[in-house]
Amino acid sequence: MQVTELILRNLVSLSRYEYRDRAIHRVHPVAKIALVAVSLGIAIAMDCSDVLLALAVLATLAVYSLGLGRVASLTLSVLVVFAPMVLFVYLYSLVALGFSTEVLASATASIAVALARIVVMVLSFSILLLTTRPQSIARVLNRARVPYVYVYGVVMALRLILVLISDMQEIYMVQRIRGLKTPKGLVSRIKSYLALFIPMVISALNRADELSLSLELKGFGYKPVRSYLYVEEVGLADIALVSLTIGLLFITLLL
Amino acid sequence: MGTNGAGKTTLLKLLAGMLKPSKGRVYLCGYDTREVDESLTARFIGYVPQNPWLLVFNPRVIDEIAFTAKNFGLDPAEAEASILDVATRLDIVHILNRSPYTLSEGEIRRVVLASAIVHKPKLLLLDEPTAGLDNVLKDRLIETIKSLSRDYGVALVLATHDVEILPLLRDFRLVVLRDGAVAFEGSVGEALENPSVFYDSGLQPPVGVRISEKLGAYIDFYGVDPVANLLLSRKKLRDRICR
Numbered sequence: 001m002q003v004t005e006l007i008l009r010n011l012v013s014l015s016r017y018e019y020r021d022r023a024i025h026r027v028h029p030v031a032k033i034a035l036v037a038v039s040l041g042i043a044i045a046m047d048c049s050d051v052l053l054a055l056a057v058l059a060t061l062a063v064y065s066l067g068l069g070r071v072a073s074l075t076l077s078v079l080v081v082f083a084p085m086v087l088f089v090y091l092y093s094l095v096a097l098g099f100s101t102e103v104l105a106s107a108t109a110s111i112a113v114a115l116a117r118i119v120v121m122v123l124s125f126s127i128l129l130l131t132t133r134p135q136s137i138a139r140v141l142n143r144a145r146v147p148y149v150y151v152y153g154v155v156m157a158l159r160l161i162l163v164l165i166s167d168m169q170e171i172y173m174v175q176r177i178r179g180l181k182t183p184k185g186l187v188s189r190i191k192s193y194l195a196l197f198i199p200m201v202i203s204a205l206n207r208a209d210e211l212s213l214s215l216e217l218k219g220f221g222y223k224p225v226r227s228y229l230y231v232e233e234v235g236l237a238d239i240a241l242v243s244l245t246i247g248l249l250f251i252t253l254l255l
Numbered sequence: 256m257g258t259n260g261a262g263k264t265t266l267l268k269l270l271a272g273m274l275k276p277s278k279g280r281v282y283l284c285g286y287d288t289r290e291v292d293e294s295l296t297a298r299f300i301g302y303v304p305q306n307p308w309l310l311v312f313n314p315r316v317i318d319e320i321a322f323t324a325k326n327f328g329l330d331p332a333e334a335e336a337s338i339l340d341v342a343t344r345l346d347i348v349h350i351l352n353r354s355p356y357t358l359s360e361g362e363i364r365r366v367v368l369a370s371a372i373v374h375k376p377k378l379l380l381l382d383e384p385t386a387g388l389d390n391v392l393k394d395r396l397i398e399t400i401k402s403l404s405r406d407y408g409v410a411l412v413l414a415t416h417d418v419e420i421l422p423l424l425r426d427f428r429l430v431v432l433r434d435g436a437v438a439f440e441g442s443v444g445e446a447l448e449n450p451s452v453f454y455d456s457g458l459q460p461p462v463g464v465r466i467s468e469k470l471g472a473y474i475d476f477y478g479v480d481p482v483a484n485l486l487l488s489r490k491k492l493r494d495r496i497c498r
Contacts, residue, residue, distance in 0.1 A: 171309050173273040176293055177302045178310070178370070179326025195322070198312035202356070206308070 016162055017133055023237040024065040025131045029140045031241045032128045038249045039124035043117040048109075050252035055116050057248055058123040065131050071123070078122050079115065086111050134159060139228045149221050160207065167203045171196050256415060257432035258457040263414035264305065266432065267380045270412060272296045284377060298327050301371030301379040301409070305386060307363045310370065316358070317342075317351040320370045327374040334373075341369045344403055361392045365399075372403060379409045385417050397423045418461045421447060431456045 019025060042054040062071045093107040128137075134155040141151040175195045183189055215221070257263050268274040269281050272293040281288040283296045304310065313319040317338065324334035342348045345365040350358060355366060364384065372379060384400065385393040397420050404411040413424075421429075424443050431439040431446070433456045439446065446452045450460040450468060459465065 167309065170304065170306075173268070173293075174302060174304050174310055177271055177273060177297050177300055178323045179294075179297050179374075181294060181326070195312050199309050202308060202311070203306075 017130060020065075020131075022065060022131070024061070024127070024241075026235065026237055027131075027241050028232045028234055028238045029128075029132050029136045031238045031245070032132055033137075033140070035241060035245045036124045036128050038245050039120055042248070042252050043120040043124075046252050048113050050255055051113060051116050051120060053252060053255070054120050054248060055123075057244070058120055058127070061244075062123045062127055065127055074122060074126060075119055078119055082115060082118065086115070129158070133230070135228070135230065136232055139230075139232075142226075142228075147224070148226055152220070156211065160204075160211065163207060164200065164204050167207075168196065168200055171199050171203075256418070256421075256429060256456075256458065257438075258416060261416075261432040261456075262435040263416070263432060264382055265435070267302070267382050267412065267414050270378070271300050271302050271380055273302075298374065299377045301374070301376040303364075303367050303371045303379075303381045303384060305382040307367040310367050311355040311363065314354060315352055316347065316355055316366050319355055319366060320351075320373050323370045324373045329374060337373050337375070338369075341373050341403075344406075345369050345399055360387045361396070364388070364396065368396075368400070368403075372407065372409065375407055376409060379404060379411050381411070381413045383415055383417070384413060385415060385420055390419070393417070393420060394423060416458065418453065418458055421461055422463065431458070433457065 039054055039058060042050050046054075059071065089111055090107055093103055097103045138148065138151045138155045141154075142148045180192060180195050183192055265274065269276055269288070270283070272281070272283055272288040272291075275289050284299045286296050288296060311319055313322060320338050320341065321334060324337060329337060338351075339348070342351055345368060347362065347365050347369060350362060350366075355363060358366065368381075368384070379400075381400065385396060388396060400411065400413075401423075403409070411427075413427075421443050425447070427443050429439070429441060429443045429446050430437055431452060438456045439452045441452075447461070447464055450464050453460040460468075
């Protein structure tokens, strides 16, 4: 499979909610948002052992929630995206500090931890976005006094990104069938990307236009307060996830 | 042919090599699409997607058509002759210097078709080519596609749920899909003579077939052929058929 295809496919799946009959899908969004916040904090501020612990917990939770195949595919995409940066860091370390076993080992360890931090962030966001209805996230943020017009703006932007990435996949495939190749020279390469970029922009504008029209026709934004069809209830699964999040936070702070 | 979600577009993408089959094999001009990159098989294929706007990016229509010709290495003279020939057949010569973004739906479909066929592929794949067109444009487009395919020696595969174009494709082979599986395979003529093919797949037969069905039911019920019965006024006949 083409690397670009793999990345595009995973970008599409990164924030596409799909219902499965699992306890994690019924967990209150606030509990998941708390998990994301704690995971982000650990990924950004904590040291190696804390990050690895968070990675182990999140990977287990992600495999349970999303399935092994999807988690493996997501992780592989992250590694592929960051591969050029990893290569640059290796080369820079070896050139700047000289080639030795210690430098090589130290660079490898640093890169592994950096990648673990990124995977922790990606997995925590995936658990939130892939197992929570966008409307539920909107409702929770709305209850936190964020105006629903802005909340829905964010939720719709997330969904629109998916649609656009899916359009991008289609454009990429169709232009390849028309014989589009990626030439070697920089200018030619940039020119060849216009074949993808321009239809993408046109498609985005058309979709945004249709979306705004349909929202207006449905009365979106006419009243400052709105009601919600679904109400999330707190259950045992919420208590379990919140306990896990608090436990993870305490262990990493105490370690 | 098939209802929405029956698998028509997926099948076209498999044929084009854009998707690789998870089971079975697709051979395109002798190449197994699972084993070769689509850039190798692309020159055998012309593909017209359901949404033509996904292809267009050049400032002028002529550049849009020339893009495919250049990609497949046609020399300038050959490309120019081919562009003119295709443009003449598709009746878009007068818009060659216009921006694609100023064109109507019918015109942009013809432009995209021209760009898909300019390199003379062996197989032309069209996904819902008549979507969004009125009946006159539909008929004209189908006739043009047929004549292009005949003159250029291109095999033609159309995916559509538009049953009204079937009478124009009587000599075509029809495959009706339902839930990703083949529900019927035979000639268009056979399907038109046996409307249950459509009903069984969640489709409705063309209007002409439905009218003839209603006429048949009328004759069975009243024992009178309303068309042959000259005493019956047109209005009465229409009222009875509608009832």
